[in-house]
Amino acid sequence: MPLLSFTDFEAYADALAGVDGLMRVTGPVGRAWTLDILDAGDVTAMLGVDGAPALYNGLSQPGRYVVHISLPGSDAFMQGSATADDQFVWFAPGVEVHGFTRRQSQFLALDMDAAAVVQRAREVAGLFDDHIDRTYAVNVGRAEMAPIITLVTRALAIHRQSPSVFDEPSVRRSFSGQVIHALLRCMVLANPEAVRRTRGRPTLPRNEIIRLSLDHIHKSIRGEAVIGDLVLSAGTSQRSLSRAFDEVFGMGPHQYFMLERLHVIRKALREATPGTVTSVCARYGVWDQGRFAGMYHRTFGLHPSMELAAALESWRANTTARDKR
Secondary structure (H helix, E strand, C coil): CCCEEECCHHHHHHCCCCEEEEEEECCCCCCCEEEEEEECCCEEEEEEECCCCEEEEEEECCCEEEEEEECCCCCEEECCEECCCCEEEEECCCCEEEEEECCCCEEEEEEEEHHHHHHHHHHHHCECHHHHCCCEEEECCHHHHHHHHHHHHHHHHHHHHCHHHHHCHHHHHHHHHHHHHHHHHHHHHHCHHHECCCCCCCCCCHHHHHHHHHHHHHHHHCCCCCHHHHHHHHCCCHHHHHHHHHHHHCCCHHHHHHHHHHHHHHHHHHCCCCCCHHHHHHHCCCCCHHHHHHHHHHHHCCCHHHHHHHHHHHHHHHHHHHHCC
């Protein structure tokens, strides 16, 4: 979907996903109201830029969780408290949403399917239901918020440049899963007491830890799981998991995941028909193209764009040869 631009603030407010409400302008309009939207199924991501100071009253939709993140330079208040880029405001389904800005501001908003959030919160994060079903500010600091903001803004940029990338179900699943996992992880970090804790864990043989871990790693690469859930999927502690990988592979589990994903993407690039590096990488949950290209070059000695170009040249040559028969 292209970037939406509105001259009418009411149309802008109506386009926001996950919340039904009314906006009231409180100062002069200095620019257009713009909204960048990415619908990835379980998660709809939005980047909004307000055209003027305004206040908002609304209601989050039933069956949807909503998250609001104020971006730098904003002067915004949600639910009676100032917001910042070191936190996010978590809204449960069907609750009142109140906010205002003192200047033209910009924000990220995430509209999430409640069933997907609840399932992941219970089975993976271990959060109590009454913790996710309330509305509050989750304060975790800029170091934890920066990766979430980067993930969402880069995915929005990719979608704006190449909308067809998100036509693939694996890309949509990967993005939605990463976003939900990152938010729930922050909720756990902000309030560890909100997590159910079990006493002890049964000791698993090393080979079983590795088997479960490799299965989860390959699911994560395919967009069917999130790599951050690896410890829980392996049924062991982080220490035992790291020791098992170090003994078997000579590296940690995250390093193994990154290496395996590099090789999977290399295979996909070398087998590619017309497409882009961006579309191939997004299929496997890679949103930071610059960092990935550097890792790819250090590992294989050439950039992914060169790998793809060689594959496309071979594909065209083979296609031409077949057409001449």
